[in-house]
Structure formats: C-alpha cells, structure tokens
Amino acid sequence: MNKILKSLLLIAATFSVIEPSAAFAEDKLETTPTKYIEANGVKFSYRTLGPKSGTPLVFLQHFTGTMDSWDPAVVNDFAKTRPVVVFNNRGIGATNGVVADNIEQMTTDAYAFIGALGYKQVDLLGFxxxxxxxxxxxxxxxxxxxxxxxxxxxxxxxxNNLMKVLGEAFSRTNAPDPRDYLFFSQTDAGKKAGGEFLSRAYARTKDRDPESGKAIADAHGKALIVFTSTPDPEFKTLKAINQPVLVVTGSNDTMLNTEGSITMYKQLKNAQLVLYPDSNHGSIFQYHDSFVNSANYFLNH
Structure with missing residues (x-):
C-alpha cells in the first residue's frame, strides 16, 4: 500500500509546476560551455547548469550517447531548480581514453569523475x-x-533486444536518425514526439560532441549485452540498493523490456514507479514535462 500511495503522489505531482529561479532560467544545454577535469587518468568533458547550491543531479548516458544526445527539454528544466551535471565517460565525445567495454570500468570512471568535482553527495539519473x-x-x-x-x-x-531493434532501426530507408524509431512508438503521437525530440537534440550548433563511431558502439554493445545476460537470480544488486529509487519506463520499451522495469520496482526496497502510455525506450523525452515534474517531486520529498 505504501508503494501504491507514493506512486499516486508522483502522478499528482505531474500536474504541479515548480517555479524556476530567474537567475537560472536561461541556463541551457544548447549553449553551456564545455569544461574539462582530470581523474583516474582521464580528461573528462562535462557541462554544469543551474544553481551552485543543492544536491547535484548527475546524468548517466545511454549506449553510444554523448552530452549532446540528452534532450535539452529535460536537462534545462531540471537546471531551473537544482544543479545539473552532464558528462562524457571515458572515450566518449570530447573525453579522452579508450572507451570501456564493461559496466565495472564505466562505474569506476564515473565515481572518479564525481569525486574530482568535489561533491560529497549526489543524485543520479541513469538512462x-x-x-x-x-x-x-x-x-x-x-x-x-x-x-x-x-x-x-x-x-x-x-x-535486451539491442541487436534486433538496432537492425530494424537501421534497415529503414531515408531515416535521418535511428532514435525516432528506437526511442518512440510508431503511432502518430509517438512519431510527432520523436520529431520534436530530434529538433531539440540537434539545437546545439557550436562545440558539439563528436558522434560515436563503430569502436564505441562495439564496446558499449558488449557491455550492455554482458550486463543484461549475466544472471542474478536472487536480485542481489537490486536488494543491496537502500536509497530511494524512481523507476520510469514506457508502456512498450522494445530495447530493454518494460517488464524489466516493473521487476526492478518490485525487487527494490524503496522504489516508486512511473509508467507512461503509448511510449517506447525514450518515454522521458516524449513526456518530458511530466517526467521532470514527477522526478523533482521524488527528489524533493
């Protein structure tokens, strides 16, 4: 009952509006300068937005994604009320080094990066x-x-259904960007949301991260497949997480099945679940306003 009540409160929070501080309303992913910091033998590229005080929200990116793969509608809205950090992990975008092909190394590098910024405590958004x-x-x-x-x-x-959905996405003719298929349902509403997302994602024209190539895709593909195919029948990792967790997914995630998110919600000690209708892997971009409002409520309470 407690989980159900918390989820209902999150849905209610969707309809609330958090007033931004005027000083940070103009912070934008599209124009924020790229910074660099060294840690663990890597020169990380990153960007910070929003106020200087408060618990930072650190974004952890998807398969082959860079800082410029994030949706500005999500990043910028979070930055209106809290510090936000986006970064490229080892070998991605403008960060040097050889890209990691396993989640363990990616985790080690992310921890080193966060530590180098001097943060004592952070929130995470892992997509x-x-x-x-x-x-x-x-x-x-x-x-x-x-x-x-x-x-x-x-x-x-x-x-995972990585190879299947990637094959489907890249087999289409005259498709400018596979994310319109990978992230969004192919209904009229989903296609419309996909087009709007791509327009926002390409809004930054100066100092963009270089696109990821085959070497990065191969390394990330290996990491993703190994993690999702290595059995953990007793859910030891999930059960070791004591922090509050917000699980967010679309009604039909074709890459990492929706059922996996529901299982996480059930196995985690302190979890809440948001499930969006008529949506695929990128539901947080399709329903960006609702997502940010719900996530802010979760982070603030």
Whole structure:
C-alpha cells in the first residue's frame, strides 16, 4: 500500500509546476560551455547548469550517447531548480581514453569523475545503459549516492533486444536518425514526439560532441549485452540498493523490456514507479514535462 500511495503522489505531482529561479532560467544545454577535469587518468568533458547550491543531479548516458544526445527539454528544466551535471565517460565525445567495454570500468570512471568535482553527495539519473552504472554506484558508494532515477533501463540479467531493434532501426530507408524509431512508438503521437525530440537534440550548433563511431558502439554493445545476460537470480544488486529509487519506463520499451522495469520496482526496497502510455525506450523525452515534474517531486520529498 505504501508503494501504491507514493506512486499516486508522483502522478499528482505531474500536474504541479515548480517555479524556476530567474537567475537560472536561461541556463541551457544548447549553449553551456564545455569544461574539462582530470581523474583516474582521464580528461573528462562535462557541462554544469543551474544553481551552485543543492544536491547535484548527475546524468548517466545511454549506449553510444554523448552530452549532446540528452534532450535539452529535460536537462534545462531540471537546471531551473537544482544543479545539473552532464558528462562524457571515458572515450566518449570530447573525453579522452579508450572507451570501456564493461559496466565495472564505466562505474569506476564515473565515481572518479564525481569525486574530482568535489561533491560529497549526489543524485543520479541513469538512462538505459546509464541505469546499469547508476545501480552499481548506488551499491558500491552508498555514502555518495542520495537518490536514484532509473529510466528506460533494466537489472542485471534482465535481457535486451539491442541487436534486433538496432537492425530494424537501421534497415529503414531515408531515416535521418535511428532514435525516432528506437526511442518512440510508431503511432502518430509517438512519431510527432520523436520529431520534436530530434529538433531539440540537434539545437546545439557550436562545440558539439563528436558522434560515436563503430569502436564505441562495439564496446558499449558488449557491455550492455554482458550486463543484461549475466544472471542474478536472487536480485542481489537490486536488494543491496537502500536509497530511494524512481523507476520510469514506457508502456512498450522494445530495447530493454518494460517488464524489466516493473521487476526492478518490485525487487527494490524503496522504489516508486512511473509508467507512461503509448511510449517506447525514450518515454522521458516524449513526456518530458511530466517526467521532470514527477522526478523533482521524488527528489524533493
């Protein structure tokens, strides 16, 4: 009953509006300068937005994604009321080094990056493969991780349809960007949301991250497949997470099945669930206003 009540409160929060501070209303992912910091032998590229005080929300990105793969509608809205950090992990975008091909190394590097910024405690938003890293960070560094948002992701051993959906996405002719298929349902509403998302995602024209190539895709593909196909029948990782967790997914996630998110919600000790209708892997981008409002309510209470 307690879980159901919390989920209902989150739905109610969808209809509330958080007034932004005027000083940070103009912080935008599209124009914020890229910064660099060294840690663990890596020169990380990153961007910070929003106020200087408060618990930072660190974004952990998806398969082959860079800072410029995030939806500005999500990043910018969070930055109106809290510090936000986006970054490229080892070998991604403008960050140097050889890209990691396993979640363990990605987690180690993310922890080093957060530590280099001097933060004593952070919240995490892990999207897709970034959700794997968020789970590992929550278990390994409970003193650092305050709350966790797991969006469009799954648990260790939860399975994936990566190769199938990638093949379908890239087999289409005259498709400018596979994310309109990978992230969004192919209904009229889903296609419309996909087009709007891509328009926002390409809004940054200066100092954009370089696109990820085959070497990155191969390494990330290996990491994703190994994590999702390595059994954890007793859900040891999920049960070791003591922090509050918000699980967010679409009604039909074709890459990391919706059922995996529901399983996470059931196995986690302190979890809430948001499930969006007529949506695929990128539900947080399709329903960006609702997602940010619900996530802010979760983070603030």
């Amino acid at each position: 897709s493969m970034g959700g794997f890293i968020a789970q590992e960070l929550a278990v390994q560094h409970p003193e650092l991780i305050h709350k966790v948002i797991l969006a469009g992701t799954t648990y260790q051993g939860g399975g």
